[in-house]
Amino acid sequence: MEKTYTVSVFTENSIGMMNRVTIIFTRRHLNIDSITASESEVKGVFRYTIVLRTTREQVDKVIGQLEKLIDVFKAFVHEDSEVVHQEIALYKIKTAGLTNGDVEKVIREHHARILTVDPQFMVIEKTGHVAETQLLFEKLKPYRVLEFARSGRVAVTKPMKEFSTYLKELEESNC
Amino acid sequence: MNLIKLTGAQAVVESLLAEQVDTIFGYPGGAIMPIYDALYDYKSTVNHILVRHEQGAIHAAQGYARTSGKTGVVFATSGPGATNLITGLADAMIDSTPLVCITGQVASHLLGTDAFQETDVVGISMPITKWNCQVTKAEDIPAAIAKAFYIARSGRPGPVLIDITKDAQFSETDFHYKKCTNIRSYYPRPKLNKSVAEEAAKLINEAKKPYLLIGQGIMLSNAEEELLEFAEKSGIPVASTLLGLGAFPNNHPQYVGFLGMHGDYAPNIKTNECDVLIAIGMRFDDRVTGDVSRYAKQARVVHVDIDAAELNKIIKADVAVHSDAKEALRILTDLVVPKQHTSWLQEFKDAKKIEVETLLESTRKLHSEELKMDEVVKMLSELTNGEAVVVTDVGQHQMMTARYYQYNKTKSNITSGGLGTMGFALPAAIGAKYGAPDKTVVAIIGDGGFQMTLQELGTIMQSDINLKVIILNNRFLGMVRQWQQMFFEKRYSFTNMVSPDFVALSQAYSIEASKVEAREDLKNKLLKMLNHNGSYLLEVMVAKEENVFPMMTTGASVSEVRLN
Numbered sequence: 240m241e242k243t244y245t246v247s248v249f250t251e252n253s254i255g256m257m258n259r260v261t262i263i264f265t266r267r268h269l270n271i272d273s274i275t276a277s278e279s280e281v282k283g284v285f286r287y288t289i290v291l292r293t294t295r296e297q298v299d300k301v302i303g304q305l306e307k308l309i310d311v312f313k314a315f316v317h318e319d320s321e322v323v324h325q326e327i328a329l330y331k332i333k334t335a336g337l338t339n340g341d342v343e344k345v346i347r348e349h350h351a352r353i354l355t356v357d358p359q360f361m362v363i364e365k366t367g368h369v370a371e372t373q374l375l376f377e378k379l380k381p382y383r384v385l386e387f388a389r390s391g392r393v394a395v396t397k398p399m400k401e402f403s404t405y406l407k408e409l410e411e412s413n414c
Numbered sequence: 415m416n417l418i419k420l421t422g423a424q425a426v427v428e429s430l431l432a433e434q435v436d437t438i439f440g441y442p443g444g445a446i447m448p449i450y451d452a453l454y455d456y457k458s459t460v461n462h463i464l465v466r467h468e469q470g471a472i473h474a475a476q477g478y479a480r481t482s483g484k485t486g487v488v489f490a491t492s493g494p495g496a497t498n499l500i501t502g503l504a505d506a507m508i509d510s511t512p513l514v515c516i517t518g519q520v521a522s523h524l525l526g527t528d529a530f531q532e533t534d535v536v537g538i539s540m541p542i543t544k545w546n547c548q549v550t551k552a553e554d555i556p557a558a559i560a561k562a563f564y565i566a567r568s569g570r571p572g573p574v575l576i577d578i579t580k581d582a583q584f585s586e587t588d589f590h591y592k593k594c595t596n597i598r599s600y601y602p603r604p605k606l607n608k609s610v611a612e613e614a615a616k617l618i619n620e621a622k623k624p625y626l627l628i629g630q631g632i633m634l635s636n637a638e639e640e641l642l643e644f645a646e647k648s649g650i651p652v653a654s655t656l657l658g659l660g661a662f663p664n665n666h667p668q669y670v671g672f673l674g675m676h677g678d679y680a681p682n683i684k685t686n687e688c689d690v691l692i693a694i695g696m697r698f699d700d701r702v703t704g705d706v707s708r709y710a711k712q713a714r715v716v717h718v719d720i721d722a723a724e725l726n727k728i729i730k731a732d733v734a735v736h737s738d739a740k741e742a743l744r745i746l747t748d749l750v751v752p753k754q755h756t757s758w759l760q761e762f763k764d765a766k767k768i769e770v771e772t773l774l775e776s777t778r779k780l781h782s783e784e785l786k787m788d789e790v791v792k793m794l795s796e797l798t799n800g801e802a803v804v805v806t807d808v809g810q811h812q813m814m815t816a817r818y819y820q821y822n823k824t825k826s827n828i829t830s831g832g833l834g835t836m837g838f839a840l841p842a843a844i845g846a847k848y849g850a851p852d853k854t855v856v857a858i859i860g861d862g863g864f865q866m867t868l869q870e871l872g873t874i875m876q877s878d879i880n881l882k883v884i885i886l887n888n889r890f891l892g893m894v895r896q897w898q899q900m901f902f903e904k905r906y907s908f909t910n911m912v913s914p915d916f917v918a919l920s921q922a923y924s925i926e927a928s929k930v931e932a933r934e935d936l937k938n939k940l941l942k943m944l945n946h947n948g949s950y951l952l953e954v955m956v957a958k959e960e961n962v963f964p965m966m967t968t969g970a971s972v973s974e975v976r977l978n
Contacts, residue, residue, distance in 0.1 A: 309597065412604060
């Protein structure tokens with residue numbers, strides 16, 4: 240059965256790493272819904288967060304092949320219930336729309352905030368799950384959304400084991 | 415510390431020397447010229463073999479690595495030189511062959527500009543190398559090469575590619591070489607979990623019909639002796655995958671045969687009759703398992719592999735042992751109780767009898783005057799006591815050789831297993847000979863595959879090595895033809911092949927050659943070839959439409975092997 244999975248990959252920060260990670264998915268004909276990368280809590284170790292829909296069997300094998308990459312420390316897979324995740328969305332609309340009292344209401348109701356106001360346009364920011372940022376998009380549509388961008392998912396896991404603990408275990412497993 | 419100033423190109427050669435490299439297969443070109451220029455000063459310490467095509471270089475390095483157990487080294491230039499390595503990289507990747515390939519690249523300021531002979535070889539080779547990298551500074555060369563050798567040979571071996579820009583080869587650096595022994599994100603030496611080994615031993619000790627499947631992992635971890643000890647103490651029948659052939663002496667009483675699509679009858683059907691299946695250093699390739707949903711369902715499975723990604727990938731293991739084969743076998747040998755499985759072994763022998771009789775019956779029905787591939791292989795096996803290094807290409811002759819050559823020595827079976835690369839054998843045999851100079855090396859190749867890389871006859875001529883080449887000529891792309899006969903209503907779509915006069919061709923390269931057309935000439939001509947002082951090519955005309963049996967057809971289970 241297909242489900243949404245969040246894959247977290249901890250890697251070295253080397254040239255081409257993104258490519259190395261993504262071709263593992265390509266090879267199995269898996270489509271990535273979103274991907275983000277940034278330095279993790281451990282200096283120099285990067286964290287990729289990849290969201291995709293597939294079967295447990297496929298994603299487990301992907302994890303095995305990701306961990307086979309020389310520059311990958313460890314890869315994890317989690318279901319939605321096992322992670323706290325968030326996305327950020329930016330909406331650019333005409334400043335003229337601000338004078339309409341309804342926009343203020345929409346922003347308040349959705350706990351969004353205004354990042355910047357220019358004489359011509361303003362930028363609204365909203366963080367949340369896809370459904371939430373999408374809903375705000377629908378609500379702002381009547382005021383003409385000039386641009387809309389949503390980030391990939393960032394996620395932290397609920398289990399309390401820290402990555403640095405895994406790192407230590409991995410070092411010890413190398414005899 | 416004493417530092418010497420070297421150019422990047424000299425640093426490449428010095429780094430290779432520090433890794434005890436004495437043989438390189440390669441082909442020069444624009445972007446790798448500085449390295450070749452540096453190599454000129456090392457002519458007396460490093461043997462460089464000039465091939466006729468870069469694909470030949472990488473297959474030769476594969477053959478070299480497989481017979482010598484060392485890491486094969488390849489030089490090629492940028493662009494087409496580099497792309498010509500791709501097939502070999504993919505082949506080495508799937509067959510776990512340790513290689514370090516060094517490609518020249520355009521100068522770093524030209525990267526990404528579509529410069530002459532520029533190609534993104536790092537990008538292209540990413541999915542088919544164990545690791546690759548691009549070096550743009552001379553000072554980074556020694557560390558990159560050290561890392562390359564460490565990665566290529568450790569854990570599950572594989573090919574590594576280093577792409578070095580021309581400016582990095584030209585510029586100077588302080589040279590200091592330090593071997594790489596650790597990479598913080600790479601864990602090639604898994605610590606065997608004692609309790610897992612005990613669990614495996616318990617299953618083995620309780621088994622009534624245990625069955626041991628071995629793969630190339632035995633040879634890659636140099637575990638041949640440990641395997642022999644384990645097998646003899648436990649009394650378990652041993653079968654081998656294609657790449658595992660030779661890891662266990664084929665004349666050993668416990669050896670029951672070759673697994674897979676064209677493997678032996680008994681080893682295949684017994685897979686679905688054993689109660690404990692012990693797989694060591696093999697990866698349950700689809701050519702071995704047939705239909706996985708009907709594979710060894712009755713058995714408890716113990717799977718030993720150094721590559722964690724192979725465990726539970728195809729066959730769910732009841733006990734997955736993440737370990738080097740050598741260490742696992744050592745520990746398991748201590749833990750198992752001595753046993754003999756005489757009646758279980760007898761079952762294999764009985765099944766073998768059925769196979770031999772059925773195949774004999776089918777042969778009788780064919781035109782008896784035509785030479786058959788298996789006759790040639792059996793005769794060669796007899797004349798060489800199963801002790802030659804035999805290099806095969808891909809197709810019917812490959813399966814016939816795997817079936818009928820009695821591999822009694824380790825690292826004596828060199829073939830393209832996972833990728834099935836036609837054109838592999840001739841260059842691989844050249845490398846195999848360099849890797850095992852004291853052994854008789856015989857390449858057995860079909861008429862189709864031979865013509866994919868026959869330019870390497872030039873390499874044989876120039877290198878003056880003693881290599882034996884047998885072409886089994888059935889005037890067809892035999893394996894495809896067999897499938898067309900069996901599954902495509904005999905519609906022989908583009909499988910008949912007209913070939914040149916191979917004897918004359920060989921002679922044009924100053925390689926002695928002759929042709930066998932009649933059965934009565936076979937033995938003498940084989941002897942003449944084997945005893946000839948120097949390389950020799952023997953073309954053997956074999957039956958046009960011989961089929962390889964047994965056969966497990968697509969979608970069939972191991973218990974549904976067809977004998978005719």
